[in-house]
Every structure is written in structure tokens, then in C-alpha cells.
Amino acid sequence: MVTAICMNPSADKTVYLDKFELSATNIIKRETRDVGGKGINVAIALRRLGVPSSCMGIVGDKSLSEVIAHLEKSGVEARFMTVSGQMRTNLKVVDESSHQVTELNERGPEADAEMLTLFKTLVGERAKKSRYIVFTGAMPPGTPADYYRELMSVCPCRAVLDTHGEMLTSALSAKPFLIKPNIKELEKTVGRTLSTMRSILEAAREMTALGAQNVLVSMGAMGAMLCTEDTALYSPAISVPVRSTVGAGDCMVAGFLSGIIQNGDIKEAFRFGCAAGxxxxMTEGTRLLDKSDFDELLCRVSLQSVQ
Ligand SMILES: Nc1ncnc2c1ncn2[C@@H]1O[C@H](COP(=O)(O)OP(=O)(O)OP(=O)(O)O)[C@@H](O)[C@H]1O
Ligand SMILES: [Mg+2]
Incomplete structure (x- = not known):
């Protein structure tokens, strides 16, 4: 069982326009609305890849039934604590002429100190029954930035962190099994631009020196790099028809975990992660991934060693 934490789920509303213009009235052509949140995405993608998963989090009471229904429909066990209010709405504005996406994200309801203490106890109990626990996505406003590290301190299983900023750096000392920054997040963390393979590898090695056991750097259409204690591998992105890149990183994390669980080998896990990304x-909007696409892509992943 893999447990993914989702402390601030969202209703992802995507609106499509011919062209998005600032300071103008924009007419919406069509729109979609889905339950979102990185932890939710990871848990559902895992299930699609055949790995039993659960999702634990905090949600506004008015949105609880919608979140539970969304997870259970995909076969994911859902365990949520509630705070008063609604989950946040994240609005994505898609300009179909340029394919640019503008995002407007709400902050979501707050969780008080008492709630956070109780949640930590429940996460610790859940972690005892899990092989991996994934910490990803935004936390409720006002939550201390080192809260993921606090949660990791009560988890006896392997921890995966897909987050950024202080939420990431403060948790490195707790020695996460895997971190998955994208290239922008890694640049922000080390405070410099990373434009060569060597510079990316050096930055990833800085993360391992600070405590991360394995570092998976995703670079969108440029592919991905895996840096472990003794190897560094690069995988160029597979050329596929691009329909929506939303959730590619979440699917990569799920793919990596399905690979390590099914094969026990970190190189295989990297291959699985790249195929899942x-x-x-290849799928529209927030549909995450189809297992049949993943199966076909697995043999198209190529790995090169990085010096
Ligand atoms: N345009 C693309 N073509 C092929 N593969 C892609 C493309 N974009 C992403 N991928 C695959 O998905 C992986 C993860 O993508 P990306 O780096 O965009 O993650 P991310 O920024 O964490 O995404 P998110 O947080 O929105 O889920 C990449 O490393 C790559 O393997
Ligand atoms: Mg990401």
C-alpha cells in the first residue's frame, strides 16, 4: 500500500478560450471541472498502474463527499479530516491560439494547530501500514513550512517528497527516500540557473548531501534525470502527442513507485516514472494517464549515464 497525502485538495476548473486577452472581456468556449490536488492525482495514477493506494488529507466539510466519491470511483481508499468550508477552486485559463495556460489558485480553508496535531497522529498510524508515503502539494494556509518534516518524523516507512521551497528544504534532514523537484523548483532551491546536464547533476548532488537518498529531476519536454548515491542517469523525453501536461509530475512519481514496488530496482523505477510521465x-486535461499508453511507452524509454 502506498499512501499519498493531500492536505489542500482543489476543484480544478479549466476554461478554454480562442485567445486570452488581459483587460478585456474573454468569452469561454467550453469548460471542465475536476477534483484535483497532487496527492489525489498520485494515488489515482498508482491505482491505474495496478498499485493499491490510499489518500489521506484535510478537506472543507462542504466538499468531503465530492472528494471521497472521486477517489473511490478510481478504487482509492480515502481518509479525510474536515475543516469548515469548501475546498479551494484552481482556475486554469487555456489560450488555444498559443497553448499558454494561466493559473489562478485560491488558498483554501485553514487548519488550526489542534487539527494539525491530530492529523500527524493519524498519518503516523497510517504509515505503519504503508510501504511508501508521498508528501506533495500545497498545505492549508498558515501551516508551518516544516510540517512535512514533522509528519515524516512519525512515519516508519519510506517517504517521497514532491514539493518545493522551505517545505522541501526543511524536510531533507529527515532523509526522504526520493525527492522529485522539477527543474524550476530545483533552480529555486539551489538559487541559480541550471542550464547544463553537469549543473543539474551538481544541484541534485547538493540535495543528496543534504539528506535526500535519491533525486529525480523532471524537466518537462527535456526528459528527466535520476541521481542516486552511486549513479546518475538521464532519460530524454519520449516523443508523444502532447494533449495536456497537467499532472505529468504526479504521474511520474506514481510510475516510479509502481516500478520500485514491482521490480525492487531503482533503474527500473526510473524507466517506469519516465513512461508514466x-x-x-498524451491524455486530455486532468485525466492523468491510461495504463495501455504506459505499457506501450515502457519499451521506448532510453537511459544514458551522466558523468
Ligand atoms: N512535452 C512532453 N513530452 C514528453 N514527455 C513529457 C513532456 N512533458 C513532461 N513529460 C514527462 O513527464 C515528466 C514530468 O513532467 P514535468 O517536468 O512537467 O513535471 P512537473 O513540472 O512536476 O509537473 P506537475 O507538477 O504539473 O505534475 C517529464 O520528466 C517527462 O518524462
Ligand atoms: Mg510537480
């Missing part, structure tokens, strides 16, 4: 961009 590519499968994700």
Missing part, C-alpha cells in the same frame, strides 16, 4: 501528457 509521457503517458500522462
Amino acid at each position: 509521457a503517458a500522462s501528457v
Whole structure:
């Protein structure tokens, strides 16, 4: 069982326009609305890849039934604590002429100190029954930035962190099994631009020196790099028809975990992660990935060692 934490789920509303203009009235052509949140995405993608998963989090009471129904429909066990209010709405504005996406994200309801203490106890109990626990996505406003590290301190299983900023850096000392920054997040973390393979590898090695056991750097259409204690591998992105890149990183994390669980080998896990990331961009909007695409792409992943 893999447990994914989702402390601030969202209703992802995507609106499509011919062209998005600032300071103008924009007419919406069509729109979609889905339950979102990175932890939710990871848990559902895992299930699609055949790995039993659960999702634990905090949600506004008015949105609880919608979140539970969304997870259970995909076969994911859902365990949520509630705070008063609604989950946040994240609005994505898609300009179909340029394919640019503008995002407007709400902050979501707050969780008080008492709630956070109780949640930590429940996460610790859940972690005892899990092989991996994934910490990803935004936390409720006002939550201390080192809260993921606090949660990790009560988890006896392997921890995966897909987050950024202080939420990431403060948790490195707790020695996460895997971190998955994208290239922008890694640049922000080390405070410099990373434009060569060597510079990316050096930055990833800085993360391992600070405590991360394995570092998976995703670079969108440029592919991905895996840096472990003794190897560094690069995988160029597979050329696939791109429909939506939303959730590609979440699917990559799920793919990596399905690979390590099914094969026990970190190189295989990297291959699985790359295939899942590519499968994700082939599906529309927030549909995550189809297992059949993933199966076909697995043999198209190529790995090169990085010096
Ligand atoms: N355009 C693309 N073509 C092929 N593969 C892609 C493309 N975009 C992403 N991928 C695959 O998905 C992986 C993860 O993508 P990306 O780096 O965009 O993650 P991310 O920024 O964490 O995404 P998110 O947080 O929105 O889920 C990439 O490393 C790559 O393997
Ligand atoms: Mg990401």
C-alpha cells in the first residue's frame, strides 16, 4: 500500500478560450471541472498502474463527499479530516491560439494547530501500514513550512517528497527516500540557473548531501534525470502527442513507485516514472494517464549515464 497525502485538495476548473486577452472581456468556449490536488492525482495514477493506494488529507466539510466519491470511483481508499468550508477552486485559463495556460489558485480553508496535531497522529498510524508515503502539494494556509518534516518524523516507512521551497528544504534532514523537484523548483532551491546536464547533476548532488537518498529531476519536454548515491542517469523525453501536461509530475512519481514496488530496482523505477510521465501528457486535461499508453511507452524509454 502506498499512501499519498493531500492536505489542500482543489476543484480544478479549466476554461478554454480562442485567445486570452488581459483587460478585456474573454468569452469561454467550453469548460471542465475536476477534483484535483497532487496527492489525489498520485494515488489515482498508482491505482491505474495496478498499485493499491490510499489518500489521506484535510478537506472543507462542504466538499468531503465530492472528494471521497472521486477517489473511490478510481478504487482509492480515502481518509479525510474536515475543516469548515469548501475546498479551494484552481482556475486554469487555456489560450488555444498559443497553448499558454494561466493559473489562478485560491488558498483554501485553514487548519488550526489542534487539527494539525491530530492529523500527524493519524498519518503516523497510517504509515505503519504503508510501504511508501508521498508528501506533495500545497498545505492549508498558515501551516508551518516544516510540517512535512514533522509528519515524516512519525512515519516508519519510506517517504517521497514532491514539493518545493522551505517545505522541501526543511524536510531533507529527515532523509526522504526520493525527492522529485522539477527543474524550476530545483533552480529555486539551489538559487541559480541550471542550464547544463553537469549543473543539474551538481544541484541534485547538493540535495543528496543534504539528506535526500535519491533525486529525480523532471524537466518537462527535456526528459528527466535520476541521481542516486552511486549513479546518475538521464532519460530524454519520449516523443508523444502532447494533449495536456497537467499532472505529468504526479504521474511520474506514481510510475516510479509502481516500478520500485514491482521490480525492487531503482533503474527500473526510473524507466517506469519516465513512461508514466509521457503517458500522462498524451491524455486530455486532468485525466492523468491510461495504463495501455504506459505499457506501450515502457519499451521506448532510453537511459544514458551522466558523468
Ligand atoms: N512535452 C512532453 N513530452 C514528453 N514527455 C513529457 C513532456 N512533458 C513532461 N513529460 C514527462 O513527464 C515528466 C514530468 O513532467 P514535468 O517536468 O512537467 O513535471 P512537473 O513540472 O512536476 O509537473 P506537475 O507538477 O504539473 O505534475 C517529464 O520528466 C517527462 O518524462
Ligand atoms: Mg510537480
